[in-house]
Amino acid sequence: MSQSIQDFHDDPRNASIRIWVNGELKPRAEAVVSVFDSGFVLGDGVWEGLRVVGGHPVFLDAHLDRLDEGAKALMIDIGLDRAALKRALYDTLAANAMRDGVHIRLMVTRGVKRTPYQDPRVTVGPATIAIIAEWKEAKPETLQRGLNLFTVHVRRGFPDVQDPKLNSHSKLNCITACIQATQAGADEALMLDPHGFVATCNSTHFFIVRRGEVWTSSGDYCLGGITRANVLALCHEAGIPVREKNFSLTEVYSADEAFCTGTFAGLAPVRAIDGRTIGETLPGPMVQRLQALYRELIVRDVAARAAGGS
Incomplete structure (x- = not known):
């Protein structure tokens, strides 16, 4: 379900x-x-x-x-x-x-x-x-079993139509993507950009791991995610190779790991995309490492805010 x-x-x-x-x-x-x-x-x-x-x-x-x-x-x-x-x-x-x-x-x-x-x-x-x-x-069981994604026909649009950078109340583009994914039996929609490259999910950001490198989209057609930015920064800080780049579904299907990021659930592993199982273990070693680094980052942020009084 x-x-x-x-x-x-x-x-x-x-x-x-x-x-x-x-x-x-x-x-x-x-x-x-x-x-x-x-x-x-x-x-x-x-x-x-x-x-x-x-x-x-x-x-x-x-x-x-x-x-x-x-x-x-x-x-x-x-x-x-x-x-x-x-x-x-x-x-x-x-x-x-x-x-x-x-x-x-x-x-x-x-x-x-x-x-x-x-x-x-x-x-x-x-x-x-x-x-x-x-x-x-977030439900612990959802994070444990991993997400099942489905690539929808609804695209992330050009910024001169409705800029994906705006975190606006108008979310119809994401809602229609969510509907299609739900009707396909998936947990979240994977959305492409107007050129057919992977962009983002309907309510989270998307990453893959290939040969020790962490990839995410160019960022041109997705919201400037706070958790996304934190993961990129953590990779740089920890010496993990990370790329913001265009990549296709072919490269997604053969990825070693995949995960989604968002404020609500943090880093959530992906177990399957369009019927293809991703990786051999869940969560994979890179996701586990990044989850730990992200938890440490939260501790640092809270400590700094507590020390500052706000």
Whole structure:
């Protein structure tokens, strides 16, 4: 049975969480936005997902950098500076007495419109900001058995159509890819770029290991992933040969190992792609090594944030 890498075991504590909406912490049932909100009407907004370890959102500054870049590209005035956003995140964690095993969704939309129409000039209020913190972790069994990927016909598009670098609320391209993969019985969609080279997955980034080298896509047709960037940096730091390059499915099918990366699950091994078994062991030696290095990086980041007081 297929299962998304984003799946998790339900936690009853999530029924009573308090959610930050435009400066107020509200019970889950009362945390609502207007039907005229730009995010609801048009998917007009940007967002970030963050993991919480030891009471701190991991790699927070990198996530806020990406949020800020997306908002600037869309000409959305967030209305809060970085210090205020950090306070809002920590206030949300404190209100829910959360320290570990937590995932945060930080969402910013252009705000409320006076009529449901795309033109940003009909927006009548400030940006809508919502912070949802939940007790949520990737299922251990999903990570243990590895992911089954299916290459879909839905492509990652050119940046002059809808730039894949934007972490926008509009995710229809990824959703249609996810639907096709799910109907094919897979866990995640592997997506190609307009030229037929491997680009990314519908909700994670994709890597392969060949002859001791780690490969990922050129990055031209995928989101600038935080975990992806961390894995690239870890490889350089550890002296592991790593390449950002174009490669085809033929090279994927004969890979020694494959894995996906994302904020929610970290590094997840891939066991099969389009019916081809990848590698001989799961997780493979390179994935195990990178998982360990990634865990150490999280510990360093949390320690630095704790020492800095935010």
